[in-house]
Amino acid sequence: MSTTPRVSSAIAGEPAHFGSVLAHQPDIAASFAALYGRFWGSDVVPARIKEVARMRNARVTECGFCRNVRFDKAVAQGLGEDVVDDITDGYEASARLTDTEKAVLKFTDALIHDPELLTGDARAALQRHLTPAQIAELGLGVTLFLALAKALITMGLEPEEMTRTVLPTPAVLEAAE
Amino acid sequence: MSGPVHAALASDPVLAEHYAAFRKRAESALDARFVALIRQAIAAVHAMEAAAIDDAALDEGTRTALAYARRIPFEHTAITDAEAAQVIAHLGEPKFVAFSVVAALADAECRAALVDLPGLAGG
Numbered sequence: 478m479s480t481t482p483r484v485s486s487a488i489a490g491e492p493a494h495f496g497s498v499l500a501h502q503p504d505i506a507a508s509f510a511a512l513y514g515r516f517w518g519s520d521v522v523p524a525r526i527k528e529v530a531r532m533r534n535a536r537v538t539e540c541g542f543c544r545n546v547r548f549d550k551a552v553a554q555g556l557g558e559d560v561v562d563d564i565t566d567g568y569e570a571s572a573r574l575t576d577t578e579k580a581v582l583k584f585t586d587a588l589i590h591d592p593e594l595l596t597g598d599a600r601a602a603l604q605r606h607l608t609p610a611q612i613a614e615l616g617l618g619v620t621l622f623l624a625l626a627k628a629l630i631t632m633g634l635e636p637e638e639m640t641r642t643v644l645p646t647p648a649v650l651e652a653a654e
Numbered sequence: 655m656s657g658p659v660h661a662a663l664a665s666d667p668v669l670a671e672h673y674a675a676f677r678k679r680a681e682s683a684l685d686a687r688f689v690a691l692i693r694q695a696i697a698a699v700h701a702m703e704a705a706a707i708d709d710a711a712l713d714e715g716t717r718t719a720l721a722y723a724r725r726i727p728f729e730h731t732a733i734t735d736a737e738a739a740q741v742i743a744h745l746g747e748p749k750f751v752a753f754s755v756v757a758a759l760a761d762a763e764c765r766a767a768l769v770d771l772p773g774l775a776g777g
Contacts, residue, residue, distance in 0.1 A: 478731040483738040484747050501748040505755060508679040512672040519669065539731055584769070592768035600774075609776035613662040616771040617673060620659050623765070624758040627730045631738065632754050 478539065483633035495542070495629050513621065514649035517548065521614045522607075524646060525554035529578045530585045530615060531622045532564045537589055540626035545639045550646035558641075577606040581615065588619045658767040662775035677759060683752035688716065692753070693760045695720045699727045700764040715744030723757045727764070 482493035487500035499506040517524065528551030535543035547556075563571035568582050580602040587595035595603070603612065629635070655674040663670035681689045691712075697704035709717050722741050725733050742750045 479735050479738075481735065483735060483742065484751060487748075498751060501751045502680075502683055502755075504679045505676070505683065505752060508672070508676040512669075512676045515669055515672050519666075521666070587769050588762075588765050588771075592765070595769050603774065609774070610665050613665060613771070613775035614669065616662050616766055616769075616775065617659055617669065620759075620762040620766050624755070624762040627726060627758040627761065628754040631726070631730055631733055631758070632751070633735065633738065 478630060478635060479633040480635045480637045481633050483631075493634065495625075495634055498632055498634060509625075510647070511649065513647045516614070516618060516621070517550070517647045518649050519614060522611045522618070523554055524548065524550035525556045526578065526581055526615070527551065527618050528556050529560075529564060529574070530581055530619050532561055533568075533582050533585045534589055534619060534622040534626060536565060537586070538623065538626040538630065540630055541635050541639060542629060543622070543626050545636075545641050547641065547643045548646040549643050552643060576602075580606045584612075584615065585619050588616070589623045657763050658771045659763060661772040662766070665775070680752055680755045680759065684749060684756060688719075689756060691716065691720060692723050692757050695723050696727060696757065696760040697764055699724050700761075700768065702764055702767065718744060719753065723753075723760075726757045727761045730758075 482498070484493060484498045484501070486493040486497035488497040491497040496506070499509070517527070528548055531543065531548075534540070547561075560573045563573050564582065568574055569579060571579070574582070580599070583594055583599045584603050587593070587599070607615065655670075655677065657677075660670055660674055660677075663673060684692075691707060694704045694707055698707070707720065709720070712720070719741050722733065722737055725737075738750075741753065745753055
């Protein structure tokens with residue numbers, strides 16, 4: 478896995494990072510920002526649940542950038558580092574994660590790693606804890622987390638070093654609406 | 655727009671429309687035939703039903719790009735700088751960015767289909 482950018486920045490004076498590289502394709506960047514803002518702005522699935530899935534994806538895909546970013550809306554909903562620390566293999570035994578979060582993690586693992594993980598009891602648990610509309614929104618989120626993490630990694634945009642960073646949760650810009 | 659994610663979002667037309675717009679923007683940055691080949695190649699890696707690709711009928715640049723795309727589903731961390739450079743030499747940087755998004759999204763959509771996301775979402 479490379480920490481040397483494979484694509485240059487498209488923004489003069491800025492180093493290569495996900496935003497400056499995506500700027501090579503402004504229409505893609507704008508449509509992604511609108512989608513991601515709408516996704517995080519929706520409360521059909523609480524931000525804490527979305528962030529639990531995003532953290533799991535970050536660990537499984539080995540996306541260091543994703544792993545070190547926290548979105549403030551999820552932090553405000555009580556997602557502390559003690560909980561995040563439990564989003565690792567063996568999360569089923571965690572006393573800090575809720576049953577809903579464990580069902581979400583199993584779904585996330587199934588989507589990003591092995592679909593066989595979502596048979597029988599795991600599928601029933603997901604449908605017991607989440608409504609169909611929530612599963613749809615969560616499915617969109619995991620799809621985007623996975624795709625963007627892989628795009629970031631394969632474009633060589635992993636940081637050499639990065640400390641944990643709390644960022645404002647993506648939001649829909651009013652001017653874009 | 656077709657695909658498991660868009661289908662799953664049937665109950666949320668606004669989010670579905672945003673997702674469709676994002677995928678369309680990414681795909682429209684590349685030749686439509688090339689996009690279809692990327693999606694076919696990745697579906698085949700997932701052992702999903704996909705038309706066979708006659709690699710011999712393709713130019714070398716497209717073959718190189720498809721070989722790279724086939725590594726996205728299970729080997730994304732093993733792709734080397736040299737492999738990426740070969741694809742960039744063929745596509746140029748702006749199209750490589752679009753290609754990276756399209757290929758990764760195709761992989762994620764295959765995975766969403768394999769867990770039956772539309773069925774889970776009641777679509």
